[in-house]
Structures are given as structure tokens and as C-alpha cells.
Amino acid sequence: MSHILSAVAWPYANGPRHIGHVAGFGVPSDVFSRYMRMAGHDVLMVSGTDEHGTPILVQAEQEGVDPIVLADRYNRVIVEDLTSLGLTYDLFTRTTTKNHYAVVQELFRTVHRNGYMVEQTTFGAISPSTGRTLPDRFIEGQCPLCGADGARGDQCDTCGQQLDPIDLKNPVSRINGETPKFVESQHFFLDLPALVDSLATWLGGRTDWRPNVLKFSLNLLDDIRPRAMTRDIDWGIPVPLPGWEDNPTKRLYVWFDAVIGYLSASIEWARRFGMDASGAPNPEAWRAWWNSPDARSFYFMGKDNITFHSQIWPAELLGYDGRGSRGGEPGEYGTLELPTEVVSSEYLNLAPLSDERNADGTTKFSSSRGRVIYVRDMLARYQPDAFRYYVASNGPESQDVDFSWQSFLERTNNELVAGWGNLVNRSAAMVAKNFGEIPTPGELADVDRDVLARVTAGFDTVGGFIENNRLRAGVSEAMRVISDVNKYVSDTEPWKLKTDPERLATVLHTLTQAVSDCNTLMSPFLPHSANAVDAVLGGAGDAAPMPRIDEVTDLDDPERQYPVITGDYSGVRPWASRPVVPGTPIAKPTPVFTKLDAGIVDEEEARLRGE
Numbered sequence: 001m002s003h004i005l006s007a008v009a010w011p012y013a014n015g016p017r018h019i020g021h022v023a024g025f026g027v028p029s030d031v032f033s034r035y036m037r038m039a040g041h042d043v044l045m046v047s048g049t050d051e052h053g054t055p056i057l058v059q060a061e062q063e064g065v066d067p068i069v070l071a072d073r074y075n076r077v078i079v080e081d082l083t084s085l086g087l088t089y090d091l092f093t094r095t096t097t098k099n100h101y102a103v104v105q106e107l108f109r110t111v112h113r114n115g116y117m118v119e120q121t122t123f124g125a126i127s128p129s130t131g132r133t134l135p136d137r138f139i140e141g142q143c144p145l146c147g148a149d150g151a152r153g154d155q156c157d158t159c160g161q162q163l164d165p166i167d168l169k170n171p172v173s174r175i176n177g178e179t180p181k182f183v184e185s186q187h188f189f190l191d192l193p194a195l196v197d198s199l200a201t202w203l204g205g206r207t208d209w210r211p212n213v214l215k216f217s218l219n220l221l222d223d224i225r226p227r228a229m230t231r232d233i234d235w236g237i238p239v240p241l242p243g244w245e246d247n248p249t250k251r252l253y254v255w256f257d258a259v260i261g262y263l264s265a266s267i268e269w270a271r272r273f274g275m276d277a278s279g280a281p282n283p284e285a286w287r288a289w290w291n292s293p294d295a296r297s298f299y300f301m302g303k304d305n306i307t308f309h310s311q312i313w314p315a316e317l318l319g320y321d322g323r324g325s326r327g328g329e330p331g332e333y334g335t336l337e338l339p340t341e342v343v344s345s346e347y348l349n350l351a352p353l354s355d356e357r358n359a360d361g362t363t364k365f366s367s368s369r370g371r372v373i374y375v376r377d378m379l380a381r382y383q384p385d386a387f388r389y390y391v392a393s394n395g396p397e398s399q400d401v402d403f404s405w406q407s408f409l410e411r412t413n414n415e416l417v418a419g420w421g422n423l424v425n426r427s428a429a430m431v432a433k434n435f436g437e438i439p440t441p442g443e444l445a446d447v448d449r450d451v452l453a454r455v456t457a458g459f460d461t462v463g464g465f466i467e468n469n470r471l472r473a474g475v476s477e478a479m480r481v482i483s484d485v486n487k488y489v490s491d492t493e494p495w496k497l498k499t500d501p502e503r504l505a506t507v508l509h510t511l512t513q514a515v516s517d518c519n520t521l522m523s524p525f526l527p528h529s530a531n532a533v534d535a536v537l538g539g540a541g542d543a544a545p546m547p548r549i550d551e552v553t554d555l556d557d558p559e560r561q562y563p564v565i566t567g568d569y570s571g572v573r574p575w576a577s578r579p580v581v582p583g584t585p586i587a588k589p590t591p592v593f594t595k596l597d598a599g600i601v602d603e604e605e606a607r608l609r610g611e
Contacts, residue, residue: 001040002296005289006033007262007339008047008087009301010095013074014059017081018372019387019403023348024302027391028471030087032298032343034524034544035466037088038575044289046265048093049075052236053254054135058175067235071096072562079549079563081375085384086527088547091269092565095261098556099271103264104257105240106331107320108229112241114328116191116319117229124187124232125153125165125180127173133232134165134173134180135254141168155307161223162307188239189226190256195315195324196224202314202338208468210398212303213344217310227312229256259313262299263336266290271555273566287334296340298469303344310342343469346396351404353605371608373403383594385526386412392475392525405604409596420482420522421593423489427515428536428589430494431508438512438538439505440582448510451488455481455517456577462521463575471525478521485514509582512537517577519543532592538584545569 009025011017025047033045051071060067075094082092094100111117125134136153143151144167148158153165165171166182173180192199200221206214229252230239236251244250266286274285289295299309317336322328330336350371378387390411394401431438444452458481465474489511497504516537523530527544535541547567554560 001042002294003288003292004033004036004041004043005262005266005295005297006036006043006045007297007299008045008089009299009305010047010050010258010261011078012053012055013049013051013071013078013094014056015074016077016374016376018374019378020348021302022082022085022375023391023395023403024345025300026082026085026087027388027395028343028345028397028469029298029300030085031388031392031466031471031474031524032300032469033088034527034572035463035575037569037572038520038524039463039467040574042288043090043569044266044269044286045088045090046092046262046269047089048091048095048261048265049078050254050258050261051075051094051096052251052257054133054138054231054233054235057132057233057235068096076563077376079565081379083547083549083565084379085375085388086544086546087565088527088545088567088569089565090567090569091265091272093261093265093268094562095257095264097264097268097554097562099268099554100257100261100264101237102556103267103333104237104252104260106333107260107263107316108252108256109240110328110331111190111316111319112188113331114319114322114324115326116194116315116324116328117188118191118226119186120189120226121184122187122189122228123164123166123182124185125171125173126183126232127175128178128181129176134175135231136165138174139165139168139171139180140174141171144169157304162220162225162227185232187228187230190229190312190315190319191226191324192224192311192315193226194326195318196221197325198318198323199224199311199315202318203310206341209341210344210469212346212398213306213310213342216303216306217342220307220311224311229253255308255312256316259308259316263290263333268555269566272552290336291334293337295337297337298341298343299339300343301345303346306342306344309339309344314338341469346398347400348391348396349400349402350608351402351407353608373604373608382408382412382596383528385529386416386593386596388526389416389475392471393479395471397470397472405601409598409601412593412596415479417591417593417595419479419486420518421591423482423486423518424515424533424536425589425591426489427508427511428586431512431586432588434494434498434504434508435586437586438580438582438584439509441506441509442502444506444510447488447491448506451485451514452510454484455514455521458517458521459575459577466524475522475525478518478525481521482518485511485518488514509580512586513577513580516580520573520575520578523573529592536586536589536592537580538586542571543573545572 008029037043060070139153143156146159233251238245270286271283274282276282492507494507519533523544530544531541534543
């Protein structure tokens with residue numbers, strides 16, 4: 001058994017999340033975490049809402065509310081949506097907790113003490129109309145290196161090079177289109193050149209990452225430079241140094257703040273729920289995932305965040321550990337282990353509509369233009385597992401993918417309903433009609449042993465794909481196994497065996513066992529329906545544990561309350577065949593999956609057009 005940290009990207013709390021977001025970080029991380037628990041590993045899945053930075057300030061000002069009011073509102077919306085999707089966080093928290101502030105400041109002080117946080121004069125981008133600092137990602141222009149338009153102030157997605165806002169040609173603010181003003185300001189920079197050798201050694205050992213992620217990450221080493229870790233802003237975590245901590249306009253950069261959330265969430269989890277082997281409270285339980293070289297950590301996000309997870313965050317950890325060219329000693333948290341893998345997905349775009357398309361033939365999700373499908377709206381109209389199946393089978397695992405309502409309809413009806421749902425329904429219906437319970441089998445024939453062997457083999461193949469974060473291959477293999485079981489039904493023709501009750505009992509027992517095992521294979525992908533199928537087969541409907549929302553009080557501020565996602569996943573079923581029990585009552589089933597009407601395509605596209 002291994003300790004597995006499932007570190008999931010932190011959604012920004014300036015609005016509800018759309019399906020493109022959760023296709024990149026949500027469903028992939030949950031499928032992986034559910035499987036790893038079933039495989040016997042000790043998983044800690046953590047994340048929360050990212051609540052600092054200029055975008056929240058800008059939106060709060062537009063709405064006439066304090067930033068924390070805006071963050072509170074969307075924190076709750078996001079918590080509810082991710083819970084409804086069935087994401088099994090051990091703790092989903094937020095970056096405005098006192099615990100998070102303390103952890104971030106401890107890392108900053110130690111990185112600074114070790115010599116990897118250096119003070120420099122730089123040019124910061126200021127909005128001429130408001131006087132407010134513009135974050136790097138809110139400035140766009142032409143890349144000075146490759147000439148591509150739409151480069152951001154931190155990097156160019158076309159050539160992959162890091163940039164500073166002042167480097168851009170013809171820079172404009174994404175907030176209001178004005179040309180930013182650049183002014184001198186004192187800031188702390190993470191000295192990446194002093195850490196580059198250690199970064200290169202670490203990245204050089206990452207041989208099993210997705211090729212697109214590894215190539216991009218290695219390319220970042222070609223033009224490495226110090227990166228600013230503080231900002232001229234009044235909404236964020238104070239800089240914990242004399243002469244800085246009382247300055248109301250200097251705060252830590254959100255990308256020093258947010259990525260440390262993986263550690264602070266782990267510490268908060270341990271303070272709230274950690275236990276030792278005897279069951280006693282253990283606020284140091286987080287160390288098993290962070291201080292042990294044997295622990296493994298997997299970071300899930302979209303490709304626009306690779307830089308921060310394969311360069312900035314590892315460099316911060318190396319600086320904290322004192323593992324750069326200047327040496328140094330770890331702080332109170334001890335030596336912190338670097339990521340095992342950065343599991344980055346590409347983009348889930350909207351397939352082009354007839355009235356709007358980009359030059360590349362896609363339509364980007366855009367909340368401001370109404371071209372968006374929010375998670376909440378998707379789950380209000382369709383089964384969560386229908387969406388989870390779409391992401392698992394057709395998600396942006398290694399290349400950008402276009403989402404269309406037509407493809408969602410076809411995946412749901414032609415594969416989920418016609419393949420898996422039909423097998424469950426007709427199997428249970430035949431058992432209910434002929435026996436009313438799982439029958440006792442007679443001697444198995446070769447065809448029976450063969451189908452059971454095929455299903456059993458699926459545990460190794462499907463499990464191997466999920467463990468290597470190849471969800472599309474994993475769900476495809478599981479559906480292939482389901483196809484084999486459907487073929488078994490066609491080959492054995494149980495509806496013709498009424499005159500041979502022993503053979504009928506054997507076939508239907510074999511079929512029930514195969515369906516039960518297929519349900520286990522599908523449960524990481526489709527947890528809601530896994531519980532429904534379990535109930536159809538006479539179980540308690542608890543095949544896949546589900547998350548819950550707890551209302552908690554800030555551990556260090558009794559005046560503040562907020563919701564968290566957590567859950568008890570200790571009783572998870574093992575990733576193995578579970579013998580079905582003869583005599584278990586089976587009632588006439590109702591369909592597990594809802595077949596979609598073809599009319600939803602026109603309805604949903606009309607919504608996207610605002611009709």
C-alpha cells in the first residue's frame with residue numbers, strides 16, 4: 001500500500017465553473033482517486049477555492065461588495081457543484097482560511113531565509129483608470145519572441161516561453177482594453193536560476209509523464225529567470241517580513257499563495273480529521289503524504305497551469321528544502337517531496353455553432369459572451385454520470401476536444417444506455433422473472449468460464465490504464481468487457497432455457513456475476529450509477545462512496561464559518577471480483593440511465609445562442 005496525494009487544481013472563486021474546467025481537473029482526478037482507494041492505497045485528495053488576486057477585486061468592485069463576500073458566494077456554489085458531480089475530496093477548502101495564511105507565510109519565510117527569495121526593482125503593470133495592479137494573465141499582446149497574438153503577460157501559449165508583461169508588444173488590459181502603464185516597484189522574486197539545476201535533475205527523471213506535458217515543462221528550462229512572488233495589491237496574504245507585513249498594498253502573488261494550498265489543505269485535513277493507527281486524533285497525519293520519499297503525488301489541472309506546477313511549485317519546494325545552489329535547511333514542515341507527476345489535460349472547447357466560430361474552427365467557452373455550459377446547469381438537466389462518461393471517454397486527455405450536444409447525445413444513448421444500461425436492465429429482468437433471486441449455479445460450461453475470465457482480466461487492464469491516467473483507454477476497455485458480456489447473453493440465449501432450469505440458473509448466475517464485476521470496473525468512472533446498479537442486483541446501493549458537505553468553523557478564527565467537501569471513504573470496495581450470493585432477491589428493474597431525446601440538441605444550442 002502506498003500513500004497517494006491527489007492534488008487537484010484550485011478553481012477560482014469569481015464565478016461558477018463551466019464543464020471545461022471540471023473536464024480538466026475534476027473528473028480525471030476523481031476517477032484516479034477512486035480507483036487508487038479501491039486498489040488498496042491510502043489516498044488524500046485535496047483542493048479548494050482560490051480566492052485572492054485582482055480578478056476577484058475587480059468583480060467585487062463591479063458588484064459593489066467586499067471581495068470576501070464574492071468569494072463566500074462562489075465558494076459555496078463551487079462546493080455544491082463539485083459535490084453533485086461526486087468528486088471524493090478528503091478536504092475541499094479555501095485559500096482565505098487562517099490555516100492557509102500561516103502555511104503560506106511559513107514557506108515564504110523559509111524560502112527567503114534559504115536565499116531563494118530575492119528583492120528586486122521591477123516594472124509593474126498598472127491600470128491608468130483605476131490605479132490598480134494588473135495581474136500578468138490580465139494583460140495580452142503580441143509575443144516578442146514568436147510574434148503570436150494573444151500572448152499573456154506570463155507566457156505565450158504558442159511558443160511556450162515565459163514572459164513578463166512589459167515584454168509584450170502592444171499590451172492591453174483584458175479587463176477594459178486600455179493600455180497599461182508600467183511603473184517601478186520593489187518586489188520579491190523567486191530565484192529560479194539558483195534552483196534550475198535541481199529542477200532539471202528532477203524533470204529529467206520524469207520519464208512516464210504525458211509527452212506533451214513533459215516536453216512543455218523541459219522547454220521552460222531554456223529561458224529560466226527569476227519570477228515575482230509579490231504584487232502591488234491589497235487583497236491577499238501579507239508578506240511576512242519586517243517592513244513588509246504592515247504594508248497595506250503589498251501582498252504575496254496568488255501563484256505563490258494558491259499552489260501552497262495543496263500543503264495547507266493537507267494540514268487542515270489532518271487538524272480536522274487526521275488519526276493515528278489507534279484511532280486517536282493526529283494533526284501531524286499529513287506528513288505521511290509530504291515527508292516520505294515513498295509517497296506519490298499526482299497534480300491534476302488544465303494545460304494553462306503546467307508552468308506553475310512543473311516549475312514554480314517544485315522550485316518553491318526545492319527552495320524550502322534548501323536543495324538549490326545556495327543550500328539551506330527545511331523549515332518546521334521538514335523536507336517536502338516534489339510532485340510524482342503533473343497530470344495536465346488539454347482544453348475542452350465548444351464545437352462551433354453556425355453563428356460563431358473562431359479561425360481555428362472552435363468556439364471557446366466564454367462566460368461573458370454567453371458561450372458557456374455551467375456545471376450546475378449540466379447536472380440540473382442530465383445525469384451526472386452521463387457527463388462523467390462523456391469526459392472519461394471523450395475528454396481532452398492529450399489534445400483539445402470539442403464538446404457538442406450531438407456527441408453528448410450519441411455517447412449517452414449509443415454507448416451508456418444501449419451498451420451498459422441495457423445489459424444491466426435485461427440481466428436483472430431475466431433473473432427477476434425466472435427466479436426472483438440470484439440462482440444457485442450448476443456445473444459451469446466453457447462459455448461460462450470464458451466470460452468470467454474475460455471480466456476478471458479487466459481488473460488488471462482497466463486498473464492499469466487508470467493508474468497511468470489513461471482514462472479514455474480505461475473506460476474503453478471496460479466497455480469492451482461489457483460488450484463481451486452482452487455477447488455472452490446472445491450466445492447462451494437464456495430465454496430459450498426454460499425447459500432446462502439448471503442450465504438457466506447457471507447462465508443467469510454467471511451473468512449476474514459478470515454484471516456485478518463490470519459494475520466494479522465502471523464504478524470509478526460512474527459512481528452514482530454504480531450505486532444504482534448495486535441496488536438493482538439486490539445490494540444496499542453503496543458500491544461507491546460519495547462526498548458530503550460539512551459546515552465548519554475556521555480552525556483559527558471562531559467567528560468564521562464555511563462549507564467544505566469531505567467524506568468517509570474507508571469502506572470502499574476492493575478492486576476485485578466479489579462473489580454474488582445465491583438467494584439475494586432481485587426485483588424487476590427500472591432503467592439506470594435516462595435515454596436522451598434527440599430534441600435536446602436544438603434546445604441546448606438555442607440556449608447557447610441566447611434564444
